[in-house]
Amino acid sequence: xxxxxxxxxxxxxxxxxxxxxxxxxxxxxxxxxxxxxxxxxxxxxxxxxxxxxxxxxxxxxxxxxxxxxxxxxxxxxxxxxxxxxxxxxxxxxxxxxxxxxxxxxxxxxxxxxxxxxxxxxxxxxxxxxxxxxxxxxxxxxxxxxxxxxxxxxxxxxxxxxxxxxxxxxxxxxxxxxxxxxxxxxxxxxxxxxxxxxxxxx
Amino acid sequence: xxxxxxxxxxxxxxxxxxxxxxxxxxxxxxxxxxxxxxxxxxxxxxxxxxxxxxxxxxxxxxxxxxxxxxxxxxxxxxxxxxxxxxxxxxxxxxxxxxxxxxxxxxxxxxxxxxxxxxxxxxxxxxxxxxxxxxxxxxxxxxxxxxxxxxxxxxxxxxxxxxxxxxxxxxxxxxxxxxxxxxxxxxxxxxxxxxxxxxxxxxxxxxxxxxxxxxxxxxxxxxxxxxxxxxxxxxxxxxxxxxxxxxxxxxxxxxxxxxxxxxxxxxxxxxxxxxxxxxxxxxxxxxxxxxxxxxxxxxxxxxxxxxxxxxxxxxxxxxxxxxxxxxxxxxxxxxxxxxxxxxxxxxxxxxxxxxxxxxxxxxxxxxxxxxxxxxxxx
Numbered sequence: 001x002x003x004x005x006x007x008x009x010x011x012x013x014x015x016x017x018x019x020x021x022x023x024x025x026x027x028x029x030x031x032x033x034x035x036x037x038x039x040x041x042x043x044x045x046x047x048x049x050x051x052x053x054x055x056x057x058x059x060x061x062x063x064x065x066x067x068x069x070x071x072x073x074x075x076x077x078x079x080x081x082x083x084x085x086x087x088x089x090x091x092x093x094x095x096x097x098x099x100x101x102x103x104x105x106x107x108x109x110x111x112x113x114x115x116x117x118x119x120x121x122x123x124x125x126x127x128x129x130x131x132x133x134x135x136x137x138x139x140x141x142x143x144x145x146x147x148x149x150x151x152x153x154x155x156x157x158x159x160x161x162x163x164x165x166x167x168x169x170x171x172x173x174x175x176x177x178x179x180x181x182x183x184x185x186x187x188x189x190x191x192x193x194x195x196x197x198x199x200x201x
Numbered sequence: 202x203x204x205x206x207x208x209x210x211x212x213x214x215x216x217x218x219x220x221x222x223x224x225x226x227x228x229x230x231x232x233x234x235x236x237x238x239x240x241x242x243x244x245x246x247x248x249x250x251x252x253x254x255x256x257x258x259x260x261x262x263x264x265x266x267x268x269x270x271x272x273x274x275x276x277x278x279x280x281x282x283x284x285x286x287x288x289x290x291x292x293x294x295x296x297x298x299x300x301x302x303x304x305x306x307x308x309x310x311x312x313x314x315x316x317x318x319x320x321x322x323x324x325x326x327x328x329x330x331x332x333x334x335x336x337x338x339x340x341x342x343x344x345x346x347x348x349x350x351x352x353x354x355x356x357x358x359x360x361x362x363x364x365x366x367x368x369x370x371x372x373x374x375x376x377x378x379x380x381x382x383x384x385x386x387x388x389x390x391x392x393x394x395x396x397x398x399x400x401x402x403x404x405x406x407x408x409x410x411x412x413x414x415x416x417x418x419x420x421x422x423x424x425x426x427x428x429x430x431x432x433x434x435x436x437x438x439x440x441x442x443x444x445x446x447x448x449x450x451x452x453x454x455x456x457x458x459x460x461x462x463x464x465x466x467x468x469x470x471x472x473x474x475x476x477x478x479x480x481x482x483x484x485x486x487x488x489x490x491x492x493x494x495x496x497x498x499x500x501x502x503x504x505x506x507x508x509x510x511x512x513x514x515x516x517x518x519x520x521x522x523x524x525x526x527x528x529x530x531x532x533x534x535x536x537x538x539x540x541x542x543x544x545x546x547x548x549x550x551x552x553x554x555x556x557x558x559x560x561x562x563x564x565x566x567x568x569x570x571x572x573x574x575x576x577x578x
Contacts (some may be wrong), residue, residue, distance in 0.1 A: 024507070024509030025509050026293050026294075026508075027293055027506050027528075028510060028511050028512060055485030055514070055521060055523060055540065056525055058524050058536075058540075060527055060535075061536070069525065069538075071525070071540075075419065077563055078440045080441070082510070101420065102421050103421045103548065105542065106547070108546035114256075129249040129252040129577060136271075138257065149482065
């Protein structure tokens with residue numbers, strides 16, 4: 001079964017619900033549903049089409065919207081589809097799938113932690129990767145890390161600036177002396193030594 | 202007097218932190234246990250200690266530059282991270298991988314599977330107090346590591362695959378060396394089985410412990426050996442064929458009640474042992490049928506990927522490893538989500554652990570073969 005067939009089956013079953021089949025320039029197609037219709041659609045997918053395995057649940061920051069993407073699979077008839085729902089970034093509310101697919105429990109915790117999607121009726125929605133008192137959702141595109149966390153500075157030195165400083169302070173190599181850049185290298189005169197050759201050659 | 206003390210004091214549950222630095226948790230994972238005596242009433246796995254934000258790094262690194270990071274998702278089976286990522290980007294770019302490269306990938310992946318299962322079975326025995334099998338496993342693993350070093354130049358974080366192929370071809374004589382290893386390995390497995398699998402104490406620690414029913418395994422999204430040990434005949438290599446796996450004959454090992462029942466810890470252990478055998482079979486077929494040709498397609502070093510979304514998955518050693526990649530038409534991914542087998546295996550713990558003894562939790566945890574960096578990414 002392809003995503004197009006699944007989409008038309010769904011549309012026939014639920015004529016009053018808006019279901020769209022979308023795809024990018026390349027890659028897999030997906031079925032777009034509204035968050036309010038999500039549970040109805042997934043119930044049909046699970047019970048009637050046998051998509052009983054939630055392979056993956058991801059959340060994405062699309063700028064103004066947050067997307068939640070479900071990879072559903074049928075282990076018996078061996079096909080899989082991608083279902084997506086979009087919610088506003090200011091009030092991201094999506095129904096939880098924990099009753100349909102218990103595996104969603106932890107996936108949703110991760111999506112909540114890193115992207116701040118609120119899952120309605122989730123039994124245990126708390127952070128999973130970040131500490132519990134962390135502020136903000138790090139995978140959002142507009143996320144600014146805090147200056148410090150319990151006295152630990154979170155900012156990093158500017159790598160480009162650091163490299164420039166290193167180049168400025170590095171002295172030019174003098175002929176005949178071992179400089180820092182040569183440490184660990186084989187001395188130039190020793191290349192014929194068979195012991196220095198890689199065993200793979 | 203003693204009786205009086207118990208009556209007046211009573212018993213109450215205690216909360217114990219198992220980890221984050223506990224030898225049996227295989228990495229930095231903390232399990233908060235609520236105990237009544239030695240019986241676990243509730244468990245709250247506390248993960249995230251090894252969160253390295255690899256998904257965020259993928260949004261800042263070019264597609265090619267992210268390949269070495271995929272090694273670090275699961276350091277014990279780095280080849281599968283490589284393959285899943287490369288397959289995702291190849292799907293977006295529409296690249297055809299040469300047949301020889303696909304064969305080289307399969308050989309490398311199956312060798313990696315042997316490495317991983319040797320460690321899994323060895324550490325599991327070590328958790329239960331048997332140290333010798335671990336050393337035997339490590340000894341054999343070193344031999345595969347030597348081969349891996351000759352394949353890709355690294356022993357742990359391989360960084361072997363490239364978009365449209367692999368980084369280098371086999372050096373001369375390596376195919377014979379791998380075949381010789383496969384022959385030796387055939388003798389090693391019975392030796393390992395004699396050493397530990399038939400051991401009565403080992404078996405008694407595992408049978409009927411942490412039984413996962415097929416329904417539960419599907420509901421919690423378990424994958425790989427953990428799913429198959431519950432009696433579900435499913436393998437991505439066969440059921441969603443990728444690479445050149447359809448060209449090989451191999452058996453999908455499905456758990457049965459070896460000594461106890463389907464889905465117990467011993468079944469998970471046995472599935473891994475038998476899978477090593479199957480991997481060796483695949484390697485032999487791949488070496489014997491290794492076609493001539495290119496090992497890489499010519500490709501720009503930093504490809505610009507058209508906008509699109511893709512989900513690619515491979516049968517990793519710990520279940521499904523999936524990369525959901527969203528591209529926005531530049532040379533850097535817009536979003537990458539990495540789905541790993543250990544994550545779902547951890548999420549099932551609160552469901553099956555209550556009622557077990559603490560010592561049984563160690564056996565169950567070992568049989569699930571969870572690797573902490575893969576949970577946290």
